[in-house]
Amino acid sequence: MLLGQIGALIVKLAFLAALAAAFCYYQVHRTGTTRWLTFGRGGYHLATLSLMTASAIFLYLILTHQFQYTYIWNYSSTDLPLSLLISTFYAGQEGSFMLWALFTSLIGVFLMQYASENDYEPHVMSIYSLILGFLLLMLVVKNPFAFIWEAFPNDLIRTGPVPAGVTNYFVLDAAKSVWARYPVEGKGLNPLLQNYWMVIHPPILFIGFSAMAVPYAHAIAGLMKRDYNSWIRVATPWLVFGAMVLGTGIILGGYWAYETLGWGGFWGWDPVENSSLVPWLLSVASIHTTLTQRKSGAFVKTNFVLSILTFLTVLYSTFLTRSGVLGDTSVHSFVDPGMWVYWLLLACIALFGTIAFGLLFFRIREMPKVPVEHSFVSREFALFLGAFALSFMALFVAIGTSSPIITTILKGKASAVEIMYYVRTNLPLGIAVTLLSGLGQLLWWRHSKAGSLLKSLMWPTILSVILTGLILLMGWEEIEILLFAFCSAFSLFANIQVGYGIYRGNPKFVGGSIAHIGIAVMCLGFITSERYDDKATVTLEKNKPVTALGYTMTYTGYRPLERDRFAFDIEVVRGDVKKKVAPSMHFSEQSTLRHPDLINFLSKDFYVSPVSVEQAAGPKEETLTLQKGEERPVGGFNVKFREFDFNAFERGAMLEGRNFVINVNLDILEGKKKSALTLTMTNSGEGPVFTPVSYTAANGSVYEFNLVRILPDREDRSKSRVELSIKMPNDPTAPQRDETLVVEASIKPMINLVWVGTVTLIVGFALTILRRAEETRQHAKKWQRE
Amino acid sequence: MNVKVVVGLVVVVLGIAIGAVNFLESNVEYMDFATAERSNKRAQVKGVWVREQPTSFDAEQVKFTFYMKDDSDRTVKVVLEGAKPNNFEIAESIVAKGRFVDGEFHATEILTKCPSKYDGDAEAVKKSL
Numbered sequence: 028m029l030l031g032q033i034g035a036l037i038v039k040l041a042f043l044a045a046l047a048a049a050f051c052y053y054q055v056h057r058t059g060t061t062r063w064l065t066f067g068r069g070g071y072h073l074a075t076l077s078l079m080t081a082s083a084i085f086l087y088l089i090l091t092h093q094f095q096y097t098y099i100w101n102y103s104s105t106d107l108p109l110s111l112l113i114s115t116f117y118a119g120q121e122g123s124f125m126l127w128a129l130f131t132s133l134i135g136v137f138l139m140q141y142a143s144e145n146d147y148e149p150h151v152m153s154i155y156s157l158i159l160g161f162l163l164l165m166l167v168v169k170n171p172f173a174f175i176w177e178a179f180p181n182d183l184i185r186t187g188p189v190p191a192g193v194t195n196y197f198v199l200d201a202a203k204s205v206w207a208r209y210p211v212e213g214k215g216l217n218p219l220l221q222n223y224w225m226v227i228h229p230p231i232l233f234i235g236f237s238a239m240a241v242p243y244a245h246a247i248a249g250l251m252k253r254d255y256n257s258w259i260r261v262a263t264p265w266l267v268f269g270a271m272v273l274g275t276g277i278i279l280g281g282y283w284a285y286e287t288l289g290w291g292g293f294w295g296w297d298p299v300e301n302s303s304l305v306p307w308l309l310s311v312a313s314i315h316t317t318l319t320q321r322k323s324g325a326f327v328k329t330n331f332v333l334s335i336l337t338f339l340t341v342l343y344s345t346f347l348t349r350s351g352v353l354g355d356t357s358v359h360s361f362v363d364p365g366m367w368v369y370w371l372l373l374a375c376i377a378l379f380g381t382i383a384f385g386l387l388f389f390r391i392r393e394m395p396k397v398p399v400e401h402s403f404v405s406r407e408f409a410l411f412l413g414a415f416a417l418s419f420m421a422l423f424v425a426i427g428t429s430s431p432i433i434t435t436i437l438k439g440k441a442s443a444v445e446i447m448y449y450v451r452t453n454l455p456l457g458i459a460v461t462l463l464s465g466l467g468q469l470l471w472w473r474h475s476k477a478g479s480l481l482k483s484l485m486w487p488t489i490l491s492v493i494l495t496g497l498i499l500l501m502g503w504e505e506i507e508i509l510l511f512a513f514c515s516a517f518s519l520f521a522n523i524q525v526g527y528g529i530y531r532g533n534p535k536f537v538g539g540s541i542a543h544i545g546i547a548v549m550c551l552g553f554i555t556s557e558r559y560d561d562k563a564t565v566t567l568e569k570n571k572p573v574t575a576l577g578y579t580m581t582y583t584g585y586r587p588l589e590r591d592r593f594a595f596d597i598e599v600v601r602g603d604v605k606k607k608v609a610p611s612m613h614f615s616e617q618s619t620l621r622h623p624d625l626i627n628f629l630s631k632d633f634y635v636s637p638v639s640v641e642q643a644a645g646p647k648e649e650t651l652t653l654q655k656g657e658e659r660p661v662g663g664f665n666v667k668f669r670e671f672d673f674n675a676f677e678r679g680a681m682l683e684g685r686n687f688v689i690n691v692n693l694d695i696l697e698g699k700k701k702s703a704l705t706l707t708m709t710n711s712g713e714g715p716v717f718t719p720v721s722y723t724a725a726n727g728s729v730y731e732f733n734l735v736r737i738l739p740d741r742e743d744r745s746k747s748r749v750e751l752s753i754k755m756p757n758d759p760t761a762p763q764r765d766e767t768l769v770v771e772a773s774i775k776p777m778i779n780l781v782w783v784g785t786v787t788l789i790v791g792f793a794l795t796i797l798r799r800a801e802e803t804r805q806h807a808k809k810w811q812r813e
Numbered sequence: 814m815n816v817k818v819v820v821g822l823v824v825v826v827l828g829i830a831i832g833a834v835n836f837l838e839s840n841v842e843y844m845d846f847a848t849a850e851r852s853n854k855r856a857q858v859k860g861v862w863v864r865e866q867p868t869s870f871d872a873e874q875v876k877f878t879f880y881m882k883d884d885s886d887r888t889v890k891v892v893l894e895g896a897k898p899n900n901f902e903i904a905e906s907i908v909a910k911g912r913f914v915d916g917e918f919h920a921t922e923i924l925t926k927c928p929s930k931y932d933g934d935a936e937a938v939k940k941s942l
Contacts, residue, residue: 423832430840440843442857448839452832564875619897638896639870769875769896 031096031172034084038166041077041132044070045160052153056251064149071139071156075132078163082129085122085171089115095197095209097178098122098171104215114225115216117233120349120368121171126230128162130237135159138241138265144807145261150248151241154382158240161375168367176207183207218591218613218620224283228276232303235273236341239306241265242313243338243383246331250386255327255394259317262334264800266317269337270310271792277303278785287622292557293781296449298353301428302344305421309337312417315410322472323407324397328387333418335383339376340425346372353431353443402474409467416459423452458511461550464543465518468525487524491516501559501776512554519547535798542791545784552780556632562773564638567597569765575772577601578633582768585640592622595637595768599626610637610770631776638769650735651751661753663724664697668749671737672705686711691734691749697725706734706751730755841910845885850913858883858918859908862901870897881909881918891918898923 048070054063089112094100102122103115117123135155142148176183176199184207189196198206216225242262249258280300281293294300313333316326347353350369402408426433427448431441469475469483494516495509504512526540563575567582574580579600585593594609606626613620623636651659653668660666672690680687686709693704702722709716719733731754740746841857849856858881862868866880866888877893891909901907904925911920 419828426832426836430836434840438842442840442843444836445839445841448835451835451839455831566873619901621896638875641870771875 029174030084031088031093031174034081034088035170035172037077037081037084038163038170038172041074041081042160042163042167044074044077045132045156045163048074049153049156049160052149052156055149056153067149067152067156068139071135071152074156074159074163075136078125078129078132082116082125085125086113086116088172089113092213094211094213095175095207096171097173097175100175100210100213102213102216104213107216107221110223110226111216111221114220114229117229118216118220118225121166121169123229123233124162124165124169125171127233127236128159128166130230130234131159131162131240134234134237134241138244142261144811145803146810147245147248147252147258147261150251151244154247155240155244158244158379161378165368165371168371175209183209219288222283222287224279224287228279228283231272231279232276235269235276235303235307236345238265238269238272239310239338239341242269242310242334243379246334247383247386250331250383250390253390253393255331255390256320256324259320259330260799260803260806263314263317263321264796264803266310266314266334266337267792267796267799270307270314271789271796273303273307273310274792275785275789277307282782286625294553296427296446298428298443299348301424301449302347305344305425305428306337306340308417308421308424309333309340312414312421313337315414315417319407319410324395325407326411327394327397328391329414331383331387333414335380335387339380339383340421342372342376342379343425346376347428353441404470404475404477404480406467406470406472406475409463409470413460413463413467416456416463420453420456420460423456424449427452454507454511457550458507458514461511461514461518461547464546465514465521468521468540468543483521483524487517487520490520498555498559501555504558508554508558512551515547515550515554519544519551522547535794535801538791538794538796538798540791541794542788545786545788545791547784548780548787549784552777552782552784555777556775556781559776560773562771564769564771567768567770569767571765572600576633576774578772580635580770580772584766585768595640595770597635597768597770599633599635608633608635610635612637612640627779629779631774632778634773634775636771636773638771641767641769649753649755651753652738652748653751654748655745658696661730663726664695666751666753667694667696668692669694669703671747681710689737691737693732693751695722700725704732706732708734708737845883846887846889846913846918847885849918850916853913855910855912857908857910859906860884861906862904863888868897881907889918890916891920893920893923898925901925 048067051063051067051070055061055067088096089099089103092099092103092105098119098121099115102118103112107115115122117126135152138155139148139152142151176197184199184205186203186205188204189198189206193208195211196206196208198204242265245258245262245265249255252258277300278293280303284295284297284300285293313330316329316333320326320330346369350372352369427444430444435441465487469480469487471479491513495513498512499509522540522543526537526544529540530537561576565573565575565580567573567580569582569584572579572581581598581600583596583598585595588594588611592611592613594611597608597610599606599608608624608626610624611622613622621637623634625635626633649661651661651666653659653666655668655670658665658667669692672692677687677689688710689708691706691708693706695702695704704720704722706720707718709718715736717734719731722730722732724730733752733754735750735752738748738750740748841855843857843859844852846858846860849858860881860883863880863882868877868879870877875895877895877897879891879893880888881891882888891911893909898907901923908924909918909920910922910924911918913919
């Protein structure tokens with residue numbers, strides 16, 4: 028048996044084991060006996076071990092370049108460096124599902140231990156195993172170990188003995204002498220993905236996706252156990268973990284787009300970005316409403332709904348980006364993966380949606396009703412509004428991203444919304460969220476007294492007015508943007524003030540404030556770098572300095588990099604500072620890819636994206652391809668390809684391997700004048716030699732004709748074609764110039780704030796996880812003692 | 814009814830209304846060149862690049878000019894504000910977003926729909942054999 032067949036079999040085994048684990052764990056919940064527990068655990072561990080083995084096999088096949096597997100042939104090649112070769116594991120549909128499933132199974136091993144300490148194991152693990160089962164079902168349906176002769180049976184399978192000299196074959200059935208050839212080289216990884224971001228970004232995103240299944244599993248467990256409060260405490264560390272990892276993944280994706288893909292900014296409201304933003308926004312909203320429930324017992328139902336929706340939107344986002352529904356409305360064009368994946372993903376959303384909302388519906392009447400006791404000026408109310416605004420953002424982004432689906436239903440033709448939609452809908456909500464993230468921290472639980480509130484409001488307000496004033500000095504902007512700047516600044520200062528107070532009390536509790544500071548700093552960075560940026564398109568003739576945006580740029584020439592990539596060296600001078608940028612372009616036979624380069628200053632980025640490179644402009648040259656008898660206009664006359672002149676003598680010479688000559692007879696038709704022109708190709712031992720011929724037009728200008736190549740058609744000689752080049756007469760009025768590089772240069776002020784804010788946010792999340800995990804641990808100990 | 818509930822409902826309804834208006838406004842409609850020229854609105858036109866006709870790039874103004882044939886077989890000169898889009902040559906169809914100005918289609922954005930080079934087809938397998 029082949030290794031891949033073993034791999035496929037192990038995946039099936041893992042699928043069955045995961046389903047068995049889900050069933051056994053459910054039996055523990057239903058019967059209350061622990062008899063099934065061992066089976067549940069065993070099943071889960073079997074599923075994880077099988078999946079790990081299958082992944083190891085898959086990785087081994089990739090590393091050893093076994094191109095007889097369709098997936099490996101499709102996405103990798105022998106010339107990739109090790110890190111990129113490993114990343115081809117998840118470069119395609121099947122492999123990325125495998126990675127997602129693998130992370131889900133590994134997280135589950137820790138979750139099992141954690142849940143058992145908190146008396147949640149059977150419930151959480153039954154639903155979690157079911158989720159793992161569904162991810163594995165994807166792999167059963169879309170087998171990553173499919174052979175290339177399974178994908179293209181008619182083309183690649185031969186019967187009979189293998190001819191001599193064919194080395195890359197594979198005998199499928201020795202008895203019937205059926206064999207298949209397989210490729211010795213793969214198609215390779217999409218050049219857009221060939222950089223280190225491909226190595227780190229997708230795995231982080233998938234860990235985030237996997238982690239979002241945990242709060243969902245806890246919510247369902249809570250409903251199963253009729254425990255409407257304490258599931259939140261158990262789920263919180265995982266919820267924050269998921270938000271942290273997914274958030275990191277999203278920002279890394281943004282940085283990838285900014286630094287390498289050359290989208291100009293870090294956020295393009297592209298479906299791929301949006302679809303992971305939606306679950307992230309919901310998870311952040313959920314973090315805030317669960318906090319309220321822990322304090323006051325309110326938002327019982329809201330918390331169920333948010334945890335459920337976070338996971339469902341992860342599935343929905345996968346559906347949007349993987350099923351091909353967005354079609355040609357997205358810059359990322361997705362390959363149609365076939366109907367199976369489409370329906371399976373829909374079924375998956377339907378199943379987990381039905382389980383969750385069905386259970387919620389049956390339990391909703393018995394849930395505790397907590398009367399609203401807080402006033403409008405309380406932290407609870409601020410948290411509620413904040414979570415509400417975040418959920419609305421998620422809704423708007425989800426609707427915008429689903430636009431191709433919605434418009435297909437309404438109008439019958441898919442169309443995407445423009446970026447403007449996202450800005451208009453999210454900006455007011457962003458203002459509300461930043462304001463509340465500052466204000467909420469200054470308010471007390473239940474009720475705040477006006478006096479103390481005003482006192483605490485003073486410094487943040489004064490400082491944010493000053494900061495907004497400083498931003499205004501950079502230039503006037505829309506009022507909404509200024510308001511957003513003010514609220515972000517307010518959140519920043521309010522959280523510094525509150526955070527400092529908390530830090531002096533108990534440093535462990537400072538995570539929330541730090542995360543808010545991070546977000547506020549990021550928002551300020553968004554505003555300055557996106558709204559106060561400066562752009563110029565600059566045409567750089569080789570070795571001639573051009574000044575734009577205060578920088579003097581000199582293009583000094585290009586040099587080849589690895590694999591069809593060329594770097595364009597530009598010297599950048601400003602005052603005493605002298606730096607170099609080298610944006611690059613990738614020319615393959617099909618397309619051109621452009622990669623920017625940047626100089627990172629403390630207060631700004633100088634960002635240079637290549638637009639195009641123009642060859643030195645001498646006399647213009649045109650090429651023509653003509654079939655026999657065809658006539659085309661060039662300059663002021665028509666060129667007609669009459670016939671080849673390849674007589675018997677020359678043909679004989681060709682057959683005997685001597686030098687031979689082929690003449691191409693052209694007619695030039697200028698007005699009523701018709702002149703004949705003969706171009707020759709002389710074939711000697713060293714390849715063909717072409718002799719140029721001049722033609723003087725009626726106005727006296729000289730055109731130089733030459734053959735480029737002859738394209739014979741062996742089946743139908745009359746369809747044979749010739750390719751000609753015609754050098755145009757020297758036009759003294761036309762501009763003469765050297766090789767020229769066109770770039771788009773831009774200045775992104777204070778973009779470092781975005782990255783500083785990101786790191787701060789991650790630190791805040793991490794501190795919060797530590798704090799909540801510690802709390803849960805204390806609780807678990809207490810529960811185990813009782 | 815409670816005041817809070819009323820205020821809440823108003824906010825929700827207002828939010829949905831703003832969202833819906835923006836959604837409809839920013840959804841640029843698909844049409845062919847003839848309809849786009851008549852309506853004089855911003856439009857999305859789907860079609861193919863006419864390879865036989867000249868394409869040019871103006872480095873001074875950063876404008877890329879080419880000819881595009883829409884699904885109703887009308888060929889129009891398209892001027893894109895920017896350079897030649899990625900994957901332009903291999904695109905099996907393209908979508909241009911923009912509006913008509915003096916008989917030319919001025920596009921601000923071009924989406925390219927590519928045949929999946931990075932996904933399998935039998936011809937490609939044969940080539941790599």
